[in-house]
Amino acid sequence: MHKIVLAITGASGSIYARLLIEKLLTIKQQWQDVGVVMTDNAKQVWETELGNNDYTQYPVRFYSKNDFNAPFASGSGRYNTMIIAPCSMGTLGRIASGVSSDLISRAADVVLKERRKLICLVRDTPYNLIHIRNMETVTLAGGIICPATPSFYSRPATIEEAVATVTDRVLDLAGLDISTYRWGNEEK
Numbered sequence: 001m002h003k004i005v006l007a008i009t010g011a012s013g014s015i016y017a018r019l020l021i022e023k024l025l026t027i028k029q030q031w032q033d034v035g036v037v038m039t040d041n042a043k044q045v046w047e048t049e050l051g052n053n054d055y056t057q058y059p060v061r062f063y064s065k066n067d068f069n070a071p072f073a074s075g076s077g078r079y080n081t082m083i084i085a086p087c088s089m090g091t092l093g094r095i096a097s098g099v100s101s102d103l104i105s106r107a108a109d110v111v112l113k114e115r116r117k118l119i120c121l122v123r124d125t126p127y128n129l130i131h132i133r134n135m136e137t138v139t140l141a142g143g144i145i146c147p148a149t150p151s152f153y154s155r156p157a158t159i160e161e162a163v164a165t166v167t168d169r170v171l172d173l174a175g176l177d178i179s180t181y182r183w184g185n186e187e188k
Contacts, residue, residue, distance in 0.1 A: 002081055002176065003077070003079040004035070004080075005111070007085075007107065009039050010044070010045050011088035011089070020083065021060065024176075025059070025060075034061070035061050036055075036058075036060050037063050065102045073107060075114040077110075079107070079116070081116065081117045082111040082117070083121065084118075085170065087120040087123065089124050089131050091104060092135065093134050095112075095120075097134075117175070119146055119170055121147075144173055148166050151169075164180070
């Protein structure tokens with residue numbers, strides 16, 4: 001059973017976080033726990049982009065960004081996957097430099113030191129050299145950089161369907177068994 005941390009930062013792309021939570025709730029039999037950490041900026045961006053504060057309505061446990069007593073603030077909590085979606089470049093930079101100034105950067109540090117799965121859904125464009133070097137550093141430390149870049153093989157007809165091409169990829173990377181478009185399995 002998976003124990004998952006979902007961190008939501010203030011980068012644009014709240015829809016990615018929303019669809020990840022909703023998809024995780026449809027596959028509850030595959031995980032034991034999902035802990036969510038949102039920054040203050042993430043809440044503001046969610047409300048701006050999605051026009052609601054529905055993040056308060058999901059039946060998952062939310063933790064304060066400064067709650068260092070959260071179970072995933074320690075390797076003994078045995079959370080095996082952390083997804084940061086969307087992942088701001090500031091958050092990525094703090095992780096790359098080993099600065100554990102909040103629960104998100106601390107949990108990422110724990111996941112990396114325990115050699116577990118860290119997936120950063122980076123959401124910025126274009127990248128500058130600092131961003132690229134931070135992505136390289138996190139990758140070399142064992143993290144996975146997954147840009148929020150939709151695919152179009154499945155011919156998505158809505159924004160949600162385009163976003164799902166990314167969120168489904170993230171859930172695949174996390175090792176979860178999901179129903180999604182698979183290259184080569186399209187209907188003829």
